[in-house]
Amino acid sequence: MIRKHLLLLLQDYQPTDEEKEAKERMIQFIQQHENCFERSLQKGHITASAWLLHKSSDKALLMHHTKLDKWFQLGGHCDGDPHVLQVALKEAQEESGISHIQAVSNEIFDIDIHLIPKNQKEPAHYHYDVRFLLQVMSEEQVQQNNESKELRWIDKYSPQLPTQERSVIRMFEKWHRITL
Numbered sequence: 001m002i003r004k005h006l007l008l009l010l011q012d013y014q015p016t017d018e019e020k021e022a023k024e025r026m027i028q029f030i031q032q033h034e035n036c037f038e039r040s041l042q043k044g045h046i047t048a049s050a051w052l053l054h055k056s057s058d059k060a061l062l063m064h065h066t067k068l069d070k071w072f073q074l075g076g077h078c079d080g081d082p083h084v085l086q087v088a089l090k091e092a093q094e095e096s097g098i099s100h101i102q103a104v105s106n107e108i109f110d111i112d113i114h115l116i117p118k119n120q121k122e123p124a125h126y127h128y129d130v131r132f133l134l135q136v137m138s139e140e141q142v143q144q145n146n147e148s149k150e151l152r153w154i155d156k157y158s159p160q161l162p163t164q165e166r167s168v169i170r171m172f173e174k175w176h177r178i179t180l
Helices: 004-012 017-032 084-096 166-177
Strands: 044-053 059-065 074-077 101-103 110-116 125-136 148-155
Touching: 004 017, 004 125, 017 110, 017 125, 017 166, 044 084, 044 166, 059 166, 074 084, 084 101, 084 125, 084 148, 110 166, 125 166
Parallel strands: 044 125
Antiparallel strands: 044 059, 044 074, 059 148, 101 125, 110 125
């Protein structure tokens, strides 16, 4: 059962109060849909994201998403791959242009379920997003691709983020509570 690993990760995950409902919904979704990692599951699918830290640990990278026109963490579709941490690493590399990235932990950092609005290619659907804490391990510079309008390092002690998206703010707040 390819879903077993993710279900085990979710069972071990200790969500914040605001994530508790998402955790239960995500577990139910995975149990009900064998093809939960496939983009072809039109009601929704599992995605993987990264809260990507700079090598110095005092900055995190956000992207201004081209299609959604909002600031988010790096991440994307699993496209059938049930290894969500590997997907998060791959997406972080592709969207940042940085190849030397590694996981700070193999445990889930955050989860979120959010509605993606209808667009020209697909109907409205949910992303069941599993997020990991990753870190750049080199001096490489970011290189923007066509998925973003801009990439920006945000300082850990920044008084203001370029977004009001609660799930991004929640990851920012979690980052403040950990020491590396």
